Amino acid sequence: MDNNRLAALVLILTAFLGCAGLAEARDSSLCAQKDPTGLAAGAKPEPCPEAKGEPATASAAQPVLRHDAAATTPVIAGPITHARHFVYRLLRPEAPSTETIVLLHGSGGDEASLFKLALRVAPDATLLGVRGRIVQKGIKRWYARITPTEFDQADIRKEAKAFVDFLKSRMAAEKLDLEHTVFIGYSNGANLIAAVSLLYPGLIERAVLLRAMPVLTKAPETDLRRVRFLTVSGEKDRIYAPFAPVLEALLRNRGATVDARQVAAGHLLGDEDVKVVSDWLSAADMMAGDTKQ
Template identity: 30%
Template sequence: MSKSAYIHKVAPGLPGGPLLFTFHGTGGDESQFLGLARELLPTATIVSPRGNVSEHGAARFFRRTGEGVYDMDDLARATDRMSGFVRAHVEAAKPSSVLGLGYSNGANILASVVFADPGLFDATVLMHPLIPFEPQVNGDLAGRRVLITAGRRDPICPPNLTARLAAHLQGRGADAKVEWHEGGHEIRENEIEAARRFFAFAPAPGETA
């Protein structure tokens, strides 16, 4: 897959440093999390694709037929395309670590790539993911770190599904943790602080993850 498989932005960081991919929510774009990503990890090179599916004009990464009802064939298509896009950038950059951050629909496509290609990302932050199906992980996630952030009153992503996702990832060997807040689908400051701490492990150029 080509590095240009998606419209995207690249914000350069230190050569050989971490490579951080960001994935926007429904209706967002490739600029949505560039500023936050730079704040969280100042040395990283940031790659931010725009979803290539339109839902009434709102950009998404894969189709759905209703809230929480996914077009699974299109999710498989999108997962394969995104995995190839990420891998092309990784092969070109040769980074010290490969990291991902996604929100809502962006968290869902990021999670799906992790299930399909467990060795691709060293660490991922999934903000308010909704995985309404039993994940099929293609291998194991030993040594991979996952931070899930969620609202206990999120009307879109029920807390029981968040807990189920975390347990599933842990069962496949991932170091998976959940950061909760008492609100809904919005991103709150404690999530951002948790992500900052989570990414603080990212090695400098010349080190290994």
């Protein structure tokens, strides 16, 4: 009788865990499915680009509204590798708008991790998802980390320059306009966007920084008066939320327009983030239209 009960309990737990993993299993790479998101009517992924020394397909089962897998790890140590090239995915609708969204994942994510979020906030935009070149203790990142809030300064600058060079080349090759581009980054990726804005002024004009913090110990005195930022912190994000006001003040002190929001969440992204970003993009588009008139 006890054995029967134990077997029944195992079956129940197995079924529960299978259901819990279903959301991740549905979100596999663009190379694996014709429409991995199920959200982009008419959107077609372009052929998966080969990058020398890198696999042609993204890793499977990467959730889009995801937790930064390494955010709460006390210390990341161990081997660090730098890929030679950036891996990316381009998703271009059949009838695209003039807008492009460049997507930078969080720690442990990849080039496809933010596609679902982007498709919900801007379904007609062309999407360019890029993967960071760093792998640190098996975790994909944008630059080397010492602790959750301390970072390798030389590596940040090295990877920022490499990303800028890649971006300019890729945007030109795809005939995409940087003046009609929004950057959306999550956690580690958002931090790189902020760093690039400070190190290479004039490149980024609109950016969404989700769960971000300042990572440059000596930020240059850059003129950011033409740049608009949306920052979204999580009220329950114990590690990064306390740094959000510091980043916002840093960007404002350089002249940027910063719309700072906080959602009732932790480091995990969710539906409230989608709404905040969608509303901000719509308002930004309206303001851009008024300016042109």
